[in-house]
Amino acid sequence: MSQVSPTSDIAISLKGVTKIFGSDPERALDMLRRGVGKTEVQAETGNVVGLDDVSLAIERGQIFVVMGLSGSGKSTLIRHVNRLIEPTSGEIIVGGDNVLEMDDAALRKFRQTRIAMVFQKFALMPHRSVIENVAYGLEIRGVRREERLERAAKWIEIVGLKGYEKTRPRQLSGGQQQRVGLARALAMDTDIVLMDEAFSALDPLIRAGMQEQLLELQQSLNKTILFITHDFDEALKIGNRIAVLKDGAVQQVAHPEEIVLRPANAHIEEFVRDVNKARAIHVGTIMERGAFEACELAVPAGARCEDVLPLFADHRWVGVTGESGEQIGRLSATQVIKALARYSAAPPAAAVVTEAA
């Protein structure tokens, strides 16, 4: 597991955040500290463990993806970042400020200006039109009416809902409503955006478009995005780093490729099994390193196998270039296929055992 280097700029940092829902969190917390599992704690005390000692460091400018099955605590986790939920214990630092120490006014200011959120259940205001919904955050921030409507209109166009400005949310389909929620958060133009399954209701085509747009946005504006999904392919496509959550506890935090190639445990292995490996594996990992004669065509080391495969239709070898643009290795179709076969056909021993069982 690669550690975040201490010099890097941390936008969001959670330290030992634990959340227990219920009437007697102290007792449940005590049990949890003694190593009792989530189900036993729930059975004995009736309290639900939402998050179990979660520590994450999210670098500025990253798209950080949190993955996990339904009920694993993803929504609970993301709500802690803007303190919609108070943790039972732990520390939350966003952009250098301790979120838990903010008073009401400071917290409101923080939410108005520095962090925006897309909700899993959209949470649009039924009594406001689409454009008024998108402008809501700006209105709360105190932006002038013309300016906020102008900005809202721009974002409505970007998410592909031009012409729906005056419509009521309930007259839209689920996917359209989700895009309104997306526009509402992005119109805030905050450095940090929290996205709770922001693309889950979109059809594959629009979803792919939105993913591209998100990547572009993050690259051009250097936004920090905490993105929640249960779709591993999506996580691989957009995530700079991925954290896997299970029963409220973090199982592994790593680069996408690393999670696919070296899953930390059987649970993650199960997740990874059906994943599109050509998307996860970068050419830099599997290339033939060394000085070869220059190839006609070269791709950067960070390119994905998925992107390189079509090039083999016309070329036997594809070069791989390093950061400064010089060729550092090369790759053939056979190598790619071998790599894909290796990571698919020879799962770690643990997975074979579970399959046999």
Next chain:
Amino acid sequence: MFPEIIDTRPLRRAIDDSLTWVVANWGGALEAAAYPLLMLLRGIEDFLVAVPWWVIILVLVGVAWLASRRWQLPALVLGALLFLGVMDLWRDAMTTTALMVAATLTAVVVSIPVGVWMSRSTRVRNMVAPVLDLMQTLPSFVYLIPTVMIFGPGKIPALLATIVYAAPPLVRLTDLGLRNVDPAVMEATRAFGASPSQRLFGVQIPLALPTILAGVNQTTMMALSMVVIASMIGAGGLGYQVLQGIGRLEVSRGLFAGLGIVALAIIFDRVTQAFGRQLQSRVGVQEAAR
């Protein structure tokens, strides 16, 4: 017979004496305190009587059309108003309407804040709810008599009794409407940093408005159902005609005045309901009716 466990006579006497004491020492002050209510009621009544009958018909029919955008409701309202006029009940109907409107206005001013307060805390709700139950179930004569003792027979005790009886549903429905606003939407308003008042006035109340309006509708109906009792202590109006009809065994007088009350009830019920439906579709909680 149930055995006498304790002697309750001192308790009763204490209550009776304290009321007498209140009447003697506080009567004037209480009357002065209720004076604005009396002014409100008088103002409304004088206004309704001063306005020519055809203007009132025109306005109410217009409002009915605005509320429903169809011809049926205005026709119904026109018919009901013409009935009141033809049966020589116009003046009494205006008196009764004034009582109802004054009671409803006062109830709105008092009940909505109480409902808001209730919706914000379960403790307040647990305290206020039994009081509301009491206001609705306690036979009105029980509090009518002390109010008459304090204020003397007339419009003020009639108005107060009507308010006490008619206000509870509005409090309850305000509370219900505010509590029923989608928690996900309220969470979103918090996430964008809205202040408590921005959340209440910008989102919660607009979304609860159809329910609150249903409460106003209930309040007008309850107020109308009090008019006969209110007229026993000097409210006048259609209720007084009903009483006279009964007293003189003039069945026709009682019947027509009673139908007059029904006519008023129909007008106000249908018009507020139509507005409620319109509001619901505007708020987007529900599809427009048909």
